[in-house]
Amino acid sequence: MSLHAELSPEALARLHAQRRNSTISSIVIALLSVVLVALILGIFLLPSLVQETPTIVTYEANLNEENQLEEKKIQTNVTRRPTPPTTSLAKVIISNTASPTSVQVPDVDVSTPSMDFGSIEDFGNDWGEAQPSGFGNVPATMKKRCSLEDRMARLQETGGTKECEEAVTKALNWFKATQSADGSWTGSNKPAMTGLALLAYLGRCETPLSKDYGDSVLRAITYLVNLGMKTNGKLASNLTVNSWPYEHSIATYALAEAATFCKQGNIDVPNLFEVTQKAGQFIIDNQNENGGWAYLYATKTGHVDTSVTAWQVQALKACHHTGLEFKGLPRAANRAMDYIESMQTAEGGFGYSSPTAKPHADGYHTMTGGSVLSLQMFDKGSRASARKGAKYIEDNTKFGYKTQFADLYGHYYEAQVMMNRGGEQWRKYNAIFRDEVLKNQNPDGSWAVPGAPNDKPPIRAVAPVFTSNVHYRTALCTLMLEVYYRFLPGTGVGTR
Secondary structure (H helix, E strand, O other), X not given: OOOOOOOOHHHHHHHHHHHHHHHHHHHHHHHHHHHHHHHHHHXXXXXXHHOOOOOEEOOOOOOOOOOOOOOOOOOOOOOOOOOOOOOOOOOEEOOOOOOOOOEEOOOOOOEOOOOOOOOOOOOOOOOOOOOOOEOOOOOHHHHHHHOHHHHHHHHHHHXXXXXXXXXXXXXXXXXXXXXXXXXXXXXXXXXXXXHHHHHHHHOOOOOOOOOOOHHHHHHHHHHHHHHHHHOOOOOOOOOOOOOHHHHHHHHHHHHHHHHHHHHHOOEEOOOHHHHHHHHHHHHHHOOOOOOOOEHHHOOOXXXXXXXXXXXXXXXXXXXXXXXXXXXXXXXXXXXHHHHHHHOEOOOOOEOOOOOOOOOOOOOOOOOHHHHHHHHHHOOOOOOHHHHHHHHHHHHHOOOOOOOOOOOHHHHHHHHHHHHHHOHXXXXXXXXXXXXXXXXXXXXXXXXXXXXXXXXOOOOOOOOHHHOOOHHHHHHHHHHHHHHHOOXXXXXXXXXX
C-alpha cells in the first residue's frame, strides 16, 4: 500500500503564482543589473565622448630659410591675448622647430616684475607679494612701473608730471615705428641699440604680451637671442673692436631683465634663459684682475675704466634677479665694488680710468654717476664713498640740453643715483634735468641732437661711436623719464 499526498486546487494555484512572481522578479533584477552596468560605464565614458576640443595654437618653422640647420630661429608670429601690461597675461609658447604637434595655450593669471637696488641677497620684504595687476614673484622695487595708476602716483610723489608719461609713450611709439625687420634698431652697433630700446620698453613694464608694444618687444628679444645662439652668448656685432664689451653688457642687461619678466609672466621664449646665462657668465669669467672690466674683455692687462665697468655691473645685477645660476657672481660683484671705490678722487668724484685721471674740459668727472649707481646696485649706497659721490654730483653737475653740458650718458646715471638718494638731493636734481629733457623731444617722439651750434660738443664718457645715434639718445632720454617709477629706492641707499 502506498501513501501519497495530493495538493488541493487552491494550493496548486498558489504554487503557480509564486513561480510566476519568482520569474518576473528574476527578469526585473536582470534588467536592473544591465541598467546599473550601463550607468557605471557611462560615468567613465561619457566625458571623453562629449569633451570640448581645446583651443590650440600651432607653430611651424620656416623650412625655406637658408642655413636653418646652423641657426636656431624663433618665430614671432605668436597668438597673444590683447591685454595691456596691467592686466592678466596668458602663457605663450613659441617654437623654433618644425613640428606637427600643437601646444595648448591655457588661461593663466599672473602678476608683474621689476629690478631693485639694494642687497644682492635682499629683494625686499614684499618679494613674492601677490599684486592685483601683473606679475607676482618679482623684486619689490620693480612693481610700481607696471600699473598706470601706480606710475602716475609715483610721478606726483617724486616731482614728475603727466607730460613725462606722455613723452615716454611718444618715444615708445617712435621705437615701434623705426624697428628693423629683424627686430633690431639702427644700422650699427645693433646689439647695444636693441638692448637700450628693449630696456626702455621694459622700463614701463611692456612685455611680449602688451597690447600696443608686445610684438615689438618680442622681436627685440628674438633678435638678441638669435644672435646669442650663433655666437655662444657673445652679444656684439663685431668681437674685434675695443668697444664690444659695451654692446655685450647692454644687451645682456636687457635680456636679463626680459628673462625676469618672461619667467614671472610664464612667457616661454625658447633659448632666452640659455643665452642670458651664457652672456652673464661670460661677463663674470672675463673680469679684469683689478676688479673692473677692460676693452676686448682683457683679463690681465688692457684698458680698464669705470664706464665699461658700470655696464657690466648693471648687467650682473639684472642677471642676479633672473634666478639663473651664475657661478662666482657674488665674488665678482664684491671685486667690482672694490675697484669702483678705488677710483674715487679727492673731491668725491670718480675718475674714468684712474683716480688721478684728468677730468673733462670743464673739470667735471662725468663717470661719478655711473660709479655711485654701481655701488647702490650692490648695497653699497650708504657707504661714505657713495654719499660723497652723490654730494659731488649735487654740487657740480650741470645740464643744458643745447649746451656743452648735455651729457646724456652721464645724466642717465645721475638721474638714477639722485632718485635713489631722494630728499633734497633729488629735488634739486629733478629741477635741473626734467624740463630740459621734455622740451627737447621731437614731435615724432625721438630726441634732438644735444649741444649748441658752434659750441663745444656735449661732454661724453662713452664710446664715441654711440654718441650721434638717434636711437641711442632717444633711449637714454626715455630711461631718464622712466626714473620716476622704473626702480624704487633700495634698503639703506638714501641714508646720509
